[in-house]
Amino acid sequence: MQATSDVDQTCGMSIAIDVVGGKWKMHLMWVLAEGPVRFGQIRRKLDGVSEKVLAENLRQMEASGVVHRELYAEVPPRVEYSLTPLGESLSVALKPLEDWGDQHRDAILSRE
Amino acid sequence: MQATSDVDQTCGMSIAIDVVGGKWKMHLMWVLAEGPVRFGQIRRKLDGVSEKVLAENLRQMEASGVVHRELYAEVPPRVEYSLTPLGESLSVALKPLEDWGDQHRDAILSRE
Numbered sequence: 001m002q003a004t005s006d007v008d009q010t011c012g013m014s015i016a017i018d019v020v021g022g023k024w025k026m027h028l029m030w031v032l033a034e035g036p037v038r039f040g041q042i043r044r045k046l047d048g049v050s051e052k053v054l055a056e057n058l059r060q061m062e063a064s065g066v067v068h069r070e071l072y073a074e075v076p077p078r079v080e081y082s083l084t085p086l087g088e089s090l091s092v093a094l095k096p097l098e099d100w101g102d103q104h105r106d107a108i109l110s111r112e
Numbered sequence: 113m114q115a116t117s118d119v120d121q122t123c124g125m126s127i128a129i130d131v132v133g134g135k136w137k138m139h140l141m142w143v144l145a146e147g148p149v150r151f152g153q154i155r156r157k158l159d160g161v162s163e164k165v166l167a168e169n170l171r172q173m174e175a176s177g178v179v180h181r182e183l184y185a186e187v188p189p190r191v192e193y194s195l196t197p198l199g200e201s202l203s204v205a206l207k208p209l210e211d212w213g214d215q216h217r218d219a220i221l222s223r224e
Contacts, residue, residue: 093208094209
């Protein structure tokens, strides 16, 4: 008998996990959904993320096509991050998950 | 000025991330949505997960109230994992994310 994996690495959930897997990326989607933000603003909103990890996550989300990085040639230069149209559609797809958390907050927190 | 975090740790997305944060838990939700499964079956479906990590993730999801572990007193004993009603509702909330991945598969895979 040949051992094979049943996971189709291109199934929808695998693709989505590639893009928002890990806790920071889902938090980032939530922060970015509110509109363009600067790096420092994101860091203040995400308690506990290091500069290095935040930069890496934003780069990966830019590579996935869900985040846009805009550099404004000011002094000092200003960089803003926002969702691309693909990112906006992902944000919409994540909304039911956020609503689920809201609806079941008490049941889940009471177990912790 | 006092530095404070804007993240409400009890917001819906934070709760959801607590429950399904990390790549294995979202994969696990996807596997468990198909019905009760045994530990070995899950391992075969999730390519690359170690026994230790899988057991830990299942324990955490049981603690969150989304996974039920049933022990059948057979010889040898049989253990099956399934979604609780809370887990079923989470599975429904994750569906749009899976659909998003399906819909944008080509756009995302072409960037990798």
